[in-house]
Amino acid sequence: MQSQMVDRGQLAAIYDEYYPPLYRYIYRQVSDVETARDLTADLFQRFLQAVQKQNGPSQNVKAWLYRAAHNLVVDFYRRQQRRQHDPLPDQLVDTTPDHDPVRLAEEHISAEQVRTALHDLTPEQQQVISLKFLAGLSNQEAAEVMDKPVGAVKSLQHRALAALQRQLTPAKEMALR
Secondary structure, rough: HHHHHHHHHHHHHHHHHHHHHHHHHHHHHOOHHHHHHHHHHHHHHHHHHHHOOOOOOOOOEEEEEEEHHHHHHHHHHHHOOOOOOOOOOOOOOOOOHOOOHHHHHHHOOOOHHHHHHHHHOOOOHHHHHHHHHHHOOOOHHHHHHHOHHHHHHHHHHHHHHHHHHHHHHHHHHHHOO
């Protein structure tokens, strides 16, 4: 995205379109309203600086913003001397029938059981689940954010969902008794 080609209207449109989902993505990672606001503001400040220096995204603005958001969250946790991978969100939005949160709730699997199962995933599996099902990114966009081939993202997603299914199946069976 070249700075001479971007006017204030385009920047405002990008902000209006991406601020809400990016704020939610960051909030789910840090679980603090003020921190999420600060990090989201920092994200758009970095985006504006990158555009002005002609270092902004050349094609996919959405992937660039999510990658930068992820990096800000990682930096935040490094500064806080906490775990260096993304904490997991409280909810997942998955459209596949086998992992539909509504279906899981109907089968009496508590949100706490799901959160516990999510925390057992690897950091990369956690990230792919967050990007794909919370942020709604496509495989291609998640691959760009994670700097991995699309096939690797698909594999990570498959393994993460399989691990969640394995972990939650005993909980489901016990809840139905």
